[in-house]
Amino acid sequence: MLQDDAPFTAFAAEIFPQSPLRQVVTAACKCAEAEAIAALYQAASLAPPEALAARETALQLIRAVRAAPSSPLARMLRAYPLGSAEGLALMGLAEALLRTPDAATRDELLRDKLARRHWVRPGLPLSRALALAAGFAASPAWKLAKPFIRVAAIKVVRRIGREFVLGETMAQALARAAPLAARGYRFSFDMLGEAAMTQDDAEGFFQSYRAAILNLKGDPEIQHSPGISIKLSALHPRYTRAQRTRVLAELAPRLIALAKLAQARNVGISIDAEESGRLDLSLDLLEILCQEPAFSGWDGIGFVVQAYGKRAPAVIAFCADLAGRTNRRMMLRLVKGAYWDQEIKHAQLGGFEDFPVFTRKIHTDIAYLACARQMLALPALYPQFATHNANTIAAILAMAGNADYEFQCLHGMGEEIYNAVRALPNARPCRIYAPVGPHKTLLAYLVRRLLENGANSSFIHKLHDPAIPPETLWDDPVAESQALTPPGAPHPSIARPPEMLGPSRQNSAGLDLADESILASLAAELTAGFTTSAIPLAADADIETAFAAAQAYTPPPPGERAQILFHLADYLERHRAPLVSLLVREARRTIPDALGELREAADFCRYYATEIEHWLAETHLPLGTVICISPWNFPLSIFLGQIAGAFAAGNAVIAKPAEETPAIAALAVQLAHEAGLPRAALHLLQGDGILGAALVADPRCHGVVFTGSLEAARAINISLAQRLSPDGRPVPLIAETGGLNAMIVDSTALPEQAIADILLSAFNSAGQRCSALRLLCVQQEIAADFLPRLHAAMRELCAGPPDRLASDLGPLITKAAAARIHDYIAAMRAQACPIIQGTAPEEAEYLPPTIIEIPDLSFMTQEVFGPVLHVLRVPRAELANLPARINTLGYGLTFGAHGRIESRLRHWADSINAGNIYINRNIIGAVVGVQPFGGQGLSGTGPKAGGPLYLHRLLAHGPACKPIGQNLTTTPLGEGNEYAVRPRGVIFCKAQTPEGHLAQQQALQAAGCVMATELSPETQATLLEADETEILSFLQYLAALPGPIIPLHTLTPGAIAAGFHYNPGWLLAERSISTNIAAAGGNAALMAKI
Incomplete structure (x- = not known):
């Protein structure tokens, strides 16, 4: 039971009263x-006389400017506008070339930006030089030409800089x-x-x-x-x-x-x-x-x-x-x-x-x-x-x-x-x-100036375009705005935040924690306080009651289930204060983290509701009763995300939350029932791992959704392998288990940007995220300058009570968890690893943000679930093969990369075995439906939560989905998000009949996978045609193998004869790639469009 007579008083003390004029300033932001x-x-x-005089003056100025000689820069920007590939390449060179310290990487950057582009522009002398350099970049002569091209390119970029910077010193x-x-x-x-x-x-x-x-x-x-x-x-x-x-x-x-x-x-x-x-x-x-x-x-x-x-x-x-x-x-x-x-x-x-x-x-x-x-x-x-x-x-x-x-x-x-x-x-x-x-x-400032000069709507851009008559450059913005429908309407291509995800799904509501009025309202809500009741642990009778009610449950039609989930999302947002309060007090989440978790829970509900709106009950048949076992680190969003997915697919749900966060689960289920989820469809059973094991082992369990440790996932898999589902197949298990998540930073990266993303990725939520950054690989040529700055920036982080707005990271979930990591750090210190630490309160549950430098990847032997980041220096020559080395760790959840060489970034993304890949941004905070989340190998079984395959895994029967290459939703401006699938790779196949062998070949061909007739460490999944006895025996054999959980998909000879097929979707590995397209200084595509 949680009770606090004066909760969040420290947070309220951080809110400062505003004067009336400052209140007006704040209020204007929301208009x-x-x-x-x-x-x-x-x-x-303008009054008519003013307008007449202004027009004449403007035309006089325009003609005077056009009569004067254009600067070389103006001519270059007209020749290579930001909307063109060449304009973007020039901006990329201007942003990154001078700060890249090593010649070899500068050469790679130049080749990346110059090749495969059309540089020739009549009347522009510079274009001939660029075209010549691009020709060398695409030919074997590059090796001989690159030193000369590098020197010339540096001179050009410095010349561009001189156009905008008055001097390198005040003198x-x-x-x-x-x-x-x-x-x-x-x-x-x-x-x-x-x-x-x-x-x-x-x-x-x-x-x-x-x-x-x-x-x-x-x-x-x-x-x-x-x-x-x-x-x-x-x-x-x-x-x-x-x-x-x-x-x-x-x-x-x-x-x-x-x-x-x-x-x-x-x-x-x-x-x-x-x-x-x-x-x-x-x-x-x-x-x-x-x-x-x-x-x-x-x-x-x-x-x-x-x-x-x-x-x-x-x-x-x-x-x-x-x-x-x-x-x-x-x-x-x-x-x-x-x-x-x-x-x-x-x-x-x-x-x-x-x-x-x-x-x-x-x-x-x-x-x-x-x-x-x-x-x-x-x-x-x-x-x-x-x-x-x-x-x-x-x-x-x-x-x-x-x-x-x-x-x-x-x-x-x-x-x-x-x-x-x-x-x-x-x-x-x-x-x-x-x-x-x-x-x-100079670089960031220079790119902003290039963006302003080169944007199509920029007056400077139009001013220097002789094709535009001077008279057409005079405009009346008031008349133009009033002529819109309705007058003053916002830009149609820029969706307001609530509509960012398109017409089918509302974006979750966030709070601007830099807005004083919002902070004051939140403080008033949180300081009201409330008391939770004692949480009873489940008894044997409760288990029986839950299974009996679940078996009797008849799901409403998909459309009705969708409306219930839409309502639940709204209901969660209306009950923000008690949910955030519990997340902070029980789960020890900081206030921004708690608000973010609430948003994610609402997003799960709306996304799964949108997915099933057009399902048919006759074609999408649920599994039956699904056990949902969730962790303490996301006790609301993962807990409700599992429930929402299983319920959306038509199943009854028995939810067992983490024993560390029972009150959050109790409130979430209470709100779900109040929002319309049938009580027969959702049952909450509180308890420890013994309860979870009992639920999974019960033959009335028809599927399991689990997020937690790899060891627990393996135990669940072994338990499920002791029986088959009512239709004679393996009981489905969706497991997400964490990772040794890596990021590579090369010498073209902007250090300030990379450091900010590293700190957020490694230390947000005190490192208690499955997606958190565990391994940073820094190009050796910049490490001597980069790492001291990273260390100093880490020391600026504030560890403290989670109910303080100033706290960047709060305590660990328990004193025991903190003690285990303290022991790990001591062991690494004993191995002579350099260790840099920030500061933290002295209480036992706190741990300072920590950076440990390791000599090689062999030191990465376990996931340390806390604010600990390992750093590895990597020579430039070894960068190309680095993703393959990271793959040998066996995990495959998240991966990040910072740099400006597009071909290198794409190579890394193609080579890494990770479910979520992030380019020039942080590697946490996947948005539901935008960046579906989940991994492979030791990081989980798939399919991804918040992705198009997830609900289909929770069906007993349903039509095959076709997610290949699709863009899932509208994406935030300034961010590129790709969702794709690729073959899992080697699939072990065994069939009893020629028809079964043909069905397996067809599934492999549809998915692009490779057939194997023997199990090996490379095996990613298995297809088996056999009777139920052999299926069960082989299932138990697979579950006992070390390493990742290997999915088994089966059909009996009778099912093959009846026309059933293997679903090719289960042989695909999902990948989400999220790119900060504004990383090089601004969103050139957006600026060019408006």
Whole structure:
């Protein structure tokens, strides 16, 4: 029994009250797009005289730019747009070539990107060189040509970088800025780099900002002074809402120190815009900075607002109020926004109610104009309009009159148009946003700039296209939006998060844990508390009652079962608070993990409901009574997923949950019954492994679904082998048993991205996931730099009580489990393996995140079910054969790879024996129906949970399904998901009759498998034609064999004669491949489409 008079008080203490203006900011995020944009129509509209003047100015600017010579970069981007294979290849080279340290891998990357593409473009000299290099890449002459091509390619990429970066050092940047400054341009310098991952990263960025400020000399008029743009996530390794208390305590002093240095030189600082989930933190720090007494009355503090965000007008209002309260004129830079594709993907994957950003470019344009008018009307703000769009510039000039403001542009993108703007009679000053930093820090910034330049909808893209008449470039976004049906409708190709999975299935509802109002509501729900009753253990009478009721159960038609499961999914989401509360308190799941598990449970219900909507009771016959045995690490989602699948197939279910998590199971069954699952169809029996063994051994058990240890699965298999099902076949067993899951990181991978995915894969849920990363293989050529950064980033993780929002990983399920892993770590230390550990509370059930470096794969002898990651350094020459070596471990659940050489990634994916493969992303969190989950070999029997074969395994008879090569569902934007099957391989076959032999040959041919007449270690499944006595004898022989569980599929001679066939589907191995297609800096396909 669980009882807590004051549950989640620590979580509630992490929620902070918001001022009325901040509440408005938060609320704006949830507004529907049409409603949000309708509120901006009036402010964004130009009066007729303004519109006439703006149009004439815009056309004047367009003609002036086109009359000037195009830059080489502009010509290149027109020749190779992002929608083309060549454009994507160039972006890939720009993103990865310079950071790849070893020449051999650089050569592989070049060959991968250059070959099999059509580079010739008339009138572009660079295209001839690219075409020549591509010809060498596809020929035997590559070996001789590659050193020269490599040197030339590096020069080209550095030349592209020079277009966008003012200098590798402040001295270089200031020297290049001097001629432009003499012509009247102002500058805001930006220290290149992505978010800090370690304390060393943060200290390095702090020193870079400090040195940059010391290199600048201010003007008595702050608006005339150069400025520095500060990216707050670069100054702290944990710049997230969950770590708010720590961030404010540690980052605010650093920010104040930089501001004091800038104030002393009268140099302005601007807090840069980042992802929407960080906006509240940035506003918190802006408020702290403005309220610092030392800065009272100083106008050198600035902030950046992204117009694509629905909260932009509310943020402007807050900033104006803050400036007024703190006696200053605040610099406010308005930009369109830099993370749009990331925001779309994040909201879809998170299952949020809606997007925090607009989905149409015209709506961002409307928001920009409305925000501009709002800023011009607020005296407490000094507007800074960052845009390269001639229409936007012209509209601002028309609406601003004699107001005091400036324009801003990006170095390498805006000088052409602002040279034309400066020639206008009503010209305003222009400030150039100038990135500074070494080439190795350039890459992510460079790719974002290429995306913005090359997107089809980009004004820059159209501006330089001579085929587009200037008059057609003038547009009225308000009129265009109002003409939509309905007015202000979102983009039709971008599904809202609830509809992400298509029309047939609703996406599960998630919570944005960076949203203060959502956090406050969740805290109120969780602190209400409740008490669970004592959980009775099953007695013999309970077992008899359950089996008797199950035998008497008559399933409703498939359509009715589907509606019950749809209702159950909704019901689970309405009862979020008690379920999350129990997951945290009983299963020791962190709050984000608990919410994710609830989502997965709802997804299982909806997916299986969708699968059976069109089944027929006459053709899809259930097994009868199915025993579902689930683990403690996913006590809700796996528990209910098993139940939902068995019930969907028409079976009665007897569910035995893990003995560590009885209360969660009891509540889940209670809710299932309340939602409409017939009581005769679902029976809960609580107990230990002895109970599970008794249920499996009972002849009234017609099938078993199990998730747990390999040893327990083998015991179940041996027990089931003692009898046959009522129709004379082996009793079906679906077992999922874990794995030694590996990830390979080569030298083309982006270290920051790979490290983030490694930490999430290895240490989320304290490593207590079947899919968790156990073995990291790092290319030796980068290991000396990569591994220390990984170690330092791991030390930033926070282990603590699971009811704290700040806890990244909670305790292990029991003290005994923690003790076993402590002993394992001690044993590895005794073998002289280097061990790096983070920190954790001293209580016995906690274990710090741990990295153990091993000398070879022979040290991987067991699955360590906790926060332990093994690391192996691998020379480049051994990478090609590495998946085959990993296969020798015998497991086959999940596998990951980070890199940019597509041919290498595909080779690894084709070579690895794993059910779930992840490319350039983390390897956990498979989404039901999108990435069906399950493995092979020692990792399980298949079929995959949440996949198209699963329910068919729970039928006694049914039509064969055809899943080959199908795409299962709509996929989140920015992610590619493939589902396919391939032959299992070697199949042992034995037949008594010629007809039986022919039936086996037909099944093998349909599945593409190889027949064997003798059992061997390579045997993946067996087909047997025999009488029941021989079937039973052979079944017991197979079950006793060591190694993986080998499925046996049988028919009697009589069944063969009656026309029954072996199902080829049981001879197929399912594979799910999930790829982060935005890994190289952004979703080029999406950007090109809009």
